[in-house]
Amino acid sequence: MSSNRDIDALIETMAKLPGLGPRSARRAVLHLIRKRALLLSPLAAQMQAVADTARECLNCGNIGSGDVCDICTSEARATGVLCVVEDVADLWAMERSGVFKGRYHVLGGTLSALDSIGPDELRIPRLVDRVKSEGVTEVILALNATIDGQTTAHYIADQLEGQVTLSSLAQGVPIGGELDYLDDGTITAALNARKPL
Template sequence: MSKRIAGPEIERLIQLLAKVPGLGPRSARRAALHLIKKKDQLLAPLTAAMGEALDKVRVCSTCGNVDTSDPCTICSDPRRDPATLIVVEDVSDLWALERAAAMNVRYHVLGGTLSPLDGIGPDQLNIRTLVDRVAAGEVKEVILAVNATVEGQTTAHYLTDQLSDLDVKVTRLAHGVPVGGELDYLDEGTLTAALKSRTAF
């Protein structure tokens, strides 16, 4: 049995921080200690920001993004191309694509991938609203930007099947050699995907 090293309030802070992805128990202890040492500069503003986020952040009823408005800023932006819809697994994927600023389009967040072993079926994901959005007729292309995992590919096949009767083009992200990548450092799956997805030079 490990000894308690601090009061229950600090222990609770450490336990909650340890639940944040990317922070284990050791990192959580370091983060908690740093926050406590910088109480006025960090802990107080962080507490206020978290309270504000708790009160104001909403899940967009249209696409599943998180924002302070519903519909979100992306869905309500008239400058975005309504004919193209990028489907992602999670909000973090949406943010990554937005940082890349490759396309000025709209998104749809599934909230995960199909995983029967984990009890995640179509009803647990944001799939019905995707089909309804496409069926409305404004969307002409759906880009499946799911991860190249078994679950991601299973989800992509399921979505393609669900959208097959609708008048929409379904595409997916190319898989293969990353920009700046060296062949010697790539795994076999990536190399195989790159060869199968080869394009004219």
């Protein structure tokens, strides 16, 4: 009986993942159990390794295995251009496109009066510090085209006015769209056609 409780608990946990409901979680768990040696055991070990080592980059907010992520430590990255994104998923979406060769800054969300999220709850003060200390000349605001995203972009633009060139993503990003759901070609077109604010 205890093994059924363990399996049921695993299904319940899997059902909490984005894109999985109870039925999909049951199918996934059953598949993992059937392929225990090939999938379940390696997945469990990899998940434990990530749980033990994953941490937020102290510099930009990306997720990596060290205190400072590989993007921030890479000497091949342009240091004068900073791409500001809402979430780590957006950073990863930008990286998938392979077009941007600068560095990133993850805000950790957007400004929202309804949710009591102000500039200090996000990494906006850290962004202002980075612009001053790292010799940043351009900030690309690659925020989601939502009301909160645009409000955040305008707030950041006010904070950095006169310090750097500001631009935002252009064509290809639909109003209300989120970067994580866009294909690589759309992200590439939007990044290449960015416009001044």
